[in-house]
Amino acid sequence: MERYHLTEGDSGKHDGRPVIYDGVAIKIYEDEDPSRILVQFTDGITAYNMIKKARIAGKGRINNAVSAMLAGHLERGGVRTPFVRLVSADSQLCTKTDVIPVEMIVRNVIAGSMARRLGIEEGIRPGNTIYDLCYKSNDLGDPLINDHHAVALGLVTYAELQEMYSMTEKINSILLPLFKGIGIDLVDFKVEFGRLPDGSLMLADHITPDNARFWDIRTGERLDKDRFRRDMGKVGDAYREIHSRLLSVSPFFGSDISDIRQMSGH
Ligand code: 5GP
Numbered sequence: 001m002e003r004y005h006l007t008e009g010d011s012g013k014h015d016g017r018p019v020i021y022d023g024v025a026i027k028i029y030e031d032e033d034p035s036r037i038l039v040q041f042t043d044g045i046t047a048y049n050m051i052k053k054a055r056i057a058g059k060g061r062i063n064n065a066v067s068a069m070l071a072g073h074l075e076r077g078g079v080r081t082p083f084v085r086l087v088s089a090d091s092q093l094c095t096k097t098d099v100i101p102v103e104m105i106v107r108n109v110i111a112g113s114m115a116r117r118l119g120i121e122e123g124i125r126p127g128n129t130i131y132d133l134c135y136k137s138n139d140l141g142d143p144l145i146n147d148h149h150a151v152a153l154g155l156v157t158y159a160e161l162q163e164m165y166s167m168t169e170k171i172n173s174i175l176l177p178l179f180k181g182i183g184i185d186l187v188d189f190k191v192e193f194g195r196l197p198d199g200s201l202m203l204a205d206h207i208t209p210d211n212a213r214f215w216d217i218r219t220g221e222r223l224d225k226d227r228f229r230r231d232m233g234k235v236g237d238a239y240r241e242i243h244s245r246l247l248s249v250s251p252f253f254g255s256d257i258s259d260i261r262q263m264s265g266h
Pocket of ligand 1 (some may be wrong): 103104111112113114142188189190210211212213225
C-alpha cells in the first residue's frame with residue numbers, strides 16, 4: 001500500500017523528454033518504448049474551458065495515486081486500463097493509444113450541465129443511467145453530440161460506439177459499489193477511449209476528482225472539482241479525502257499492473 005501514500009517518492013523530473021501534450025492538469029511525455037507514454041499529473045486546475053485557472057498544492061500526487069488505485073480496481077473487474085506502473089509520486093507509465101476525440105459522460109445522478117441545460121434540480125436520481133457524448137473541441141466548447149453526429153463526423157464507427165457504451169457501463173458497474181463502500185455517491189464521470197495499433201479499443205483516461213463528481217452519502221458534501229468550479233473552497237481537502245478513503249479499500253498491487261491482469265485473466 002506504500003506506493004499510494006502521498007509522502008512516498010519524489011515528483012518526476014522529465015525535462016528533456018519530448019512533450020506530447022502540455023496541459024494544465026496533465027503533461028504527457030514520450031517514453032523510450034513507443035507503445036508507452038509517461039503521464040504526469042500536475043497541481044494545475046482549470047474550469048470553464050480555461051477561463052478559470054489555479055494551482056492546488058498536492059493535487060498532482062493525489063490524482064496520480066487515485067487514478068492508479070482505480071485502475072487496479074477496474075483491472076481486477078476485467079477492464080483494461082492504460083495504467084502500466086507508477087514512475088514517481090506524480091507520474092505513471094501508460095499504454096499509448098490513438099485517442100478518439102469523443103468524451104463519454106455517465107450520469108447516475110443529475111448534476112452539472114445536464115441539470116442546467118434541462119432545468120432539472122441537481123441531485124435527482126433517474127431510473128436509468130444516462131450517457132452523454134461530447135465532441136472534444138476546445139474551440140467549440142466540447143459540444144454535446146449524439147451517436148449519429150459522432151459517426152457522421154468520422155470520429156467513430158457504430159460498432160466502436162457500441163463497445164464504448166459497453167465498456168463504460170462496465171466501468172460504472174465496478175465503480176458505483178466501490179465508491180458506495182467508502183461512503184461516496186458516484187454522481188457522474190467522464191471517460192475517453194483510444195485505439196491500439198491492432199484497432200481494438202481501450203480506456204484512454206484516468207478517473208480522478210478532476211473528471212468525476214463524488215458526493216459524500218451522509219452529508220452531501222462535494223468532494224471533487226465542483227469545489228473549484230463553484231468557489232466552494234477546501235478543494236485540496238476534498239481531493240485528499242477521496243484519496244484517503246480509497247486507500248483504505250485499495251490493496252497494493254505491486255509496481256506493475258500485469259500482476260492483476262494475470263490474476264483476472266486478461
Ligand atoms: P458536466 O457535463 O456536468 O459539466 O460534467 C459531467 C462530468 O464529466 C463531471 O464529472 C465533469 O467533471 C466531467 N467532465 C465533463 N467534461 C469534462 C472535461 O472536458 N474535462 C474533464 N476533466 N472532465 C469533464
